[in-house]
Amino acid sequence: MHTYQLQLHAEYGPVVRFQLPGTETAVPIADPVLLEATAHLDKRPERLFSFLDPLFEAGNLQVLPAGEHAPLRRLLLSRLAGRPSHERHFAEFTALSLRMICAYALSGEAAHPDGAVTAFEEVLTEHLGRLYQVPLPGPEQEQRAERAGQALACLRTMVDRVVAAHRSGGRTDRSDLIGALVEAGEQPARIRDTVMMTMLAAHHTTGVAVSWALHLLGRHPETAERIGEELDRVLGDRAAPGYADLRRLPRLDMALKESMRLFPPGPYGARETTEALVVGDYGIPAGATVFYAIWAVHLNPAYWPEPTAFVPERFAPQEVARRPRLAYIPFGLGPRSCEGAALAMAGAELVLAVLLKRFRFRPVPGHEVTPVERFVLWAAEDIRMELGPRTR
Known part of the structure; x- marks a missing residue:
């Protein structure tokens, strides 16, 4: 789907229509200015998201009606997007990142993921x-x-373990998502569904974003070295940044954003019109599926000169100010955009900082990296890299 949408827009322009099982009218949009007319849409097409139904007990959270979705979104944003919550739990995130590095990069004891x-x-x-x-x-x-x-059944067991551990711990910390759901009076089934949705949304999106960033930095060693120098200057001898340090790492931030422009973990999104909609010179009927062609938006040459080139400086503040606000939408847009966007960025920058301060990455010669969509945008034959120590 992601490459098909690129082909459609390259041939027919910023707004096109195509056939898709499960929807009568499917309209992808690849222009950030035209997307503004759709930013209010708050309904997802139920048919297209029905493959997620088996994951949930109390109803598919991805297609909740707006009235039910809005209070849940506010609660999620208060925990996943709130700086106090980030700061409170960043030490745990840092410890997890360092354990991961020890397990996979430093020949420490191997971890045993739950699958x-x-x-x-x-x-x-x-x-x-x-x-x-x-x-x-x-x-x-x-x-x-x-x-x-x-x-x-395995996933449900994992979720039950998470919820049971929370209860046995007797936590009262409202910065904790489960604690906030309990305090809000949510039923057990909705709490389990929310944990499942959070696992679904986050279980490999950050990892994919970090992997594409390392792939690009491995092919641009001069940029990686400048980031390494920035890390040395800000962190000194510390192995990992604190939460406040992230704002002092602009080169790292720009490189991650540029990699997510070129390889957005979610290459498209979808909404449904509840009434007829005018987008520029185009009329879209009620009941149509509007696709946010995120990858096509990110590669639109009208807003991104040499769109396939890796140029982190595109995200310098003065450059960002020149572009439409929806020219860069890796987490979607509108009332159904990703609630965990800020947390995902902090987590990805943390992992990249730990890795790039210690190691030098280079692509394995002759290995072809091909993007493929399998729920997120990752590499068909993996991303293979050579790892070596970085000398200061």
Whole structure:
């Protein structure tokens, strides 16, 4: 879908229409100025998001009606986007990042992940396939369905463990998402669903963003070295930044944003019109699916000269001020944009800071990196890099 939308806009312009099972009219938009006319849309197309239904007990949280979604969004933003919450939990985030580095980069004791990534992929692949693929007859289809059922049970067990651990700990910290949900009077099923949604949204998006950033910095060693020098200057001998240090790392911030422009973890989003809508010279009927063609927006040459080039300086404040506000939308836009955007950026910058201060990354010669969409935008054959110590 992500490459198809690029092709459509390259051939037909900023607003196009195409056929898609599950919707009568599908309209992707690739111009940030025209997107302004859609920024108020607060409904997601239920049919397109129905493959997520099995994950939730009390109803698919991705397609909640606006009246139910608004209070939940306010609660999520208060915990995931609030600076007091970030500052309070940043030490835990830092410790996790350092343990990860020890486990995977410094030959420490290997971690034993719970298999959330694999489980989510099993469930989503199976149920998305039911929407758009002809069912396979015989035992192969049954085996896939059985694997998806086992994966879903595994995910539910993980969620139950998270909630049970919170209860057994007797926490009262309102900066904690589960504690805030309990205090808001949410039912147990809705609490479990919210934890599941948070895991779904965050379980590999930050990792993907960090991976693409390292991929690009490995191909631009001079930029990586300037970031390393910035880290040395700000952090001194400290292994990781504090929360307040992130604002003193503009080169790191610009490089991450530029990598997310070129490789947005979510390459598109979707909304549904509840009434007829005029977008520039185009009329869009009620009930149409509007696609936010995020990757096409990020590569629109009218706003991004040499759009495929890696130029972090595009995100210097004076350059940002020259562009329309929706020219860069890696977390979507409007009332259904990602509530965890600020937390995701802080987490990605933390991991990159720890890595780039210690290591030098170079691409493995001859290895081709091809973006492919599998719920997020990642590399078809992985991103393979050579790792060496960085000398100061």
